[in-house]
Amino acid sequence: MKAFLVLANGMVMEGRSFGAETKAIGEVVFNTSMAGYQEILTDPSYKGQIINLTYPMVGNYGINPDDMESDKIQASGLIAKEYVKNPSNFQSRETLSQFLIRFGIPGIEGIDTRKLTRLIRNTGAMSCGIFVSESYQPSFLEEVKNAPSMEGLDLAKVVTCEKPYLYGAHSPSKFKLAVYDFGVKRNILKLLDQAGFNVHVFPALTPADDLLKENFDAYFLSNGPGDPEPLDYAINAAKSIMGAKKPLFGICLGHQIIGLALGKKTAKLKFGHRGGNHPVKNTETGKIEITSQNHGFHVLGESTSDLPITRINLFDNTVAGLKKTGLPVMAVQYHPEACPGPHDSAYHFNEFYTMVDSFLSVK
Secondary structure (H helix, E strand, C coil): CEEEEEEECEEEEEEEEECCCCEEEEEEEEEEECCCHHHHHCCCHHHHHEEEECCEEEEECEEEEEHHCCCCCCCCEEECEEEEHHHHHCCECCHHHHHHCCCCEEEECCCCHHHHHHHHHHHHCCCEEECCCCCCCCHHHHHCCCCCCCCCCCHHHHHCCCCEEEEEEECCEEEEEEEEECCHHHHHHHHHHHEEEEEEECCCCHHHHHHCCCCCCCCEEEECCCCCCHHHHHHHHHHHHHHCCCCCEEEEHHHHHHHHHHHCEEEEEEEEEEEEEEEEEECCCCCEEEEEEEEEEECCCCCCCCCCCEEEECCHHHHHHECCCCCCCEEEEECCCCCCCCCCCCHHHHHHHHHHHHHHHHH
């Protein structure tokens, strides 16, 4: 079947459908990763977005059930230059096309993804739609233009878990960790478990006072989709946890929530940071880490003695990490758990464990 990619600026690109024969509307973004399309599609941080993959060949290693970052595809749609119908990998259990069809998500191939990426870089992320049809209809553009902006959207409460649950191996000797699920990736939970925590996961709207009564040793704010500023419940939870002087770690959206709770502002990036090759400077050591990133918003502000900026994105000098002087708080904008992706920053989970251990020992 023919398919049409329709952008809010009026540009129309014709291609071929390789997913579900349905339409999808969302914010078009690009990801520069050379692998990991399954992890990208199932990452809840992509809720409401249509992903343009810059790597030209997609689907060549199929789909492996063990590589899911959540229980379903979270992205609204997928854009590719060339779809590979016959994957070659011993772990593959279905094709990418079958995967998309199973979850009712459209995919479009035959698109000039380099041209599309340049357009997004020059004009910024915008609404778009994938329409599976034998002919273009003017109504397609109207639907795209009527799509809501990502700014002001609270999507965390859309992707969060419905009820609390336990993850991983639990032992009396482990620290008790409360994880706020704003769209948490499974590999984050896996690495928190491996670092030495008893992982308890809670819905995004859980009041911090309820968790503080349970005397958790530490708290974690997860990644997630959408604009951080509307998340008053999450910002207030972070303030309460820091007010109780409990160890706190935030990744991506969690980093932005901590920044807002500490009085900083956030803003939308022109086209976001999405890929596995983002250089970040550790201002504490001077070392450069290659990181995996996926976010459309960022924390604003300069480093101060009270709120030192610990990481800087070397692509555009935006804030990539921060701490709070005098409190056991750490936050990073990138994904140290990224799999596949660089492992330069995987030490953060052990660093968090060490911080918790030191804090409780002194206490």
